[in-house]
Amino acid sequence: MSDFVTLVDYLTTAPENPDFHADTLLIAGNSLPYLIISAAKFCETTAEIQRVIFVGGFGHGTAPLIANCQKSCPELVRPEWEQLSEAEIIKEIFSYYCLRDLLLLLEKHSTNTGENARFSYQLFDHEPPQKFWLVQDPLVQKRSHLTFSKEWQLPLSAIQPLFFEQPKLIEFDHRPYFENEKMDMWWTADYFLSLVIGEIRRLKDDENGYGPKGADFIPHVDIPEKVLTSYRRCQKYIIGNPRI
Template sequence: MNKSTEENLNILSTFCGKRDIAVLEKNQLQKNYSIDQADVLVLFGGSIISGGDVMAKAMKNNLAKKYIIVGGYGHTTDGLRKEIQKHLPNALPVDQLSEAELFNEYLKLLYGFQADYLETKSTNCGNNITYLLELLKNEAIPFSSIILIQDAAMQLRMDATLRKFAADATIINYAAYKATIQSDAGKLIYTENIKGMWPINRYISLLMGEIPRLTDDKHGYGPNGSGYLAHVDIPKDVSRAFLELKQAFPDAVRVANPAFSSADMNG
């Protein structure tokens, strides 16, 4: 028997929005990884604006030795710029700032924090990682443990991308938010109030676009496809949810925008 649309969307949301620790606190790192601090924490600019609040909490709790924001310009940038203007009306001209710079301004003006390093050239999940690793190498920053904060729709793919290029690292995922969807009088709505959250149709498109990318076949981004990612297992309930959602939303799967691709990566 088919599940409801909201049940299927929540299955995809939980699968993509990976969190390896319950909260951003040192006791969680100690409990799960036997460390008090990660070597590096990274916020990716593809996140909605609440990712900045999540990073600020991690910084307040001293969860890492180095803090980095990664993000140039991609398919999420315009949305972030609008949110920055909404929450920081006196910020610098947003059209001139990369995602990393926008988030850094947000941290400085709201929390008095700033990242140790910014990466401002990347355009997609793939070179988010390769440029991050290049920065770590160029700055001689050693790391064996790394916390990743990305938009929940793209968190699992970020993890799989880093696993391809830094297989020996301990990767600790903490998606920037946890969203659940419910039906209210036949309309899909969010259960929670999340700052800067995507319009629901946009979020559905992002979620549904991830499953073909993560599927390790000739059409996906895994080793049996484009080779951008390490292998990801797609549970049966996730595959079933995706197929049922394709019937409900046949045009919702987000395709990669070639404007943000690079020689060996896509969005």
Template sequence: MPISPENAIQAADAANVISEFVAHEQVRSLTDLRSALFKLSDSARNQSLESNLGSTSVVVLCASAVLYTAETVMSIVAELVETTQHGTIVLVLCGGIGHSTQLMHDALAQHPEYCRISSQVHGQPEARILEVISEQFFHLGAEKNTQAPAEGIAPSQRLTILVEDTSTNCALNAINTRKVLDTYGCTSPASIVVAQDPTMCRRTVAAFERVYADKMDDAPLLASWPTFIPIVAPKDCAPSEQTSDLASCLRYDVDGWNGSRNNGLWSMDRFMSLLIGEIPRMRDDENGYGPRGKGSITHVEIPMEVEKAWETLCDLLGQSGR
């Protein structure tokens, strides 16, 4: 049955509600990042950043096939380092070899600039791809030691880049990142900004909350940095272009983006699938990842508006969710 213009509008509206929720954008600009990283916890508020070991601030960049996220994070972190006179910034490049790794390699091969390192990183974990991008295109160097130095991260070092290349999902992103940070003596970071694919940024932050829950009052301040929120809109289709494929009736409509940048996003079918799959994962029930389910994330309150949008999108796509 052909998709009506009303169906396409309903689908776009529902997808955008879900997209905004799962992205959970708390950091958008350099100013936001600076505030999120250097806002001291209550227990450290009366101590200077220079003298407080807990002032170590962490950005975790989780690998994604949408390379725009990595580009944004690396460029803004580089600018932050140049304009920050105090505190220690740690950038963790995060990602092993998982079910989406080939998609990242494919995106790299198709990128107008990064394609030239495609053969160099062939078969490598996602974090190692990020490492090469950071070095060759942003002139940022990762820590080369196979073992952490006994003194840990030097307080005088404005930026330290660490690589976590074994995690294969959001839960392990958090678990293994903490292990890497602990190894380097960063056992109580003051803040952690999580940069992740916008379709799963909220869930990844909830995974970090779960991993650091034992710190209680000394837990790091966490913030979500999806780098953008994917927005879609109905296509203007002529009557002769009628189709029963809903995804083909939608287009990306991210503010300020052009066609070439849109080419670096997911196929519309995959984006719809990611949105449909994300809400069940975040539910706190026996099938979800919350405390009542797998227990890999903290409780996430899903607004009724989002649940209704999810049901609408499932119905329009003819799916029950996964």
């Protein structure tokens, strides 16, 4: 198993909870039309869902989101999207594929995962949801789950990650290759590297991470040594890139 396979498998393994139920689904800003369309179809056929929250302003995923939409659903893309937040764009795509009468809430000012969680919670003056489905880019799902749990003061079990199909990486050779070939084009090579390697750095509980010993955005995470070893070997791919 290559180092990148190890990292992707770790980041995208979500807790299974077949008995989970909630009337709320939250879609955090991401660059993957497949996720948005799948979430829309899920809500279209899941009667218990009554409320959908769209979260995201202008962030690092905005341009990739529009670019990916131009490839996978060009009929939906409008020139005005260049001036819209991720939440607004995602809502347009979602509403095209889900025609049910749902309560749709928008948070369009957050620019990172912490603000995604904090600002979405502030949408509720009273009685915020006590559990919800969370849709996010699977490569950042683990950290998003932790962040929302902390900001919303909910146990991890009250928030169920939902990305419909776990990415199974075969290899990274100048670009990622997955078992599901459709995923090969989900992330450009640079964006893939920034997400995968950057996420491990953020999850590490040290002075450079997001845990209590660092920025204190998330709880302490025990990362398996196997994963850390792969991470250290993969760092050579992003040397000189201060954004990762």
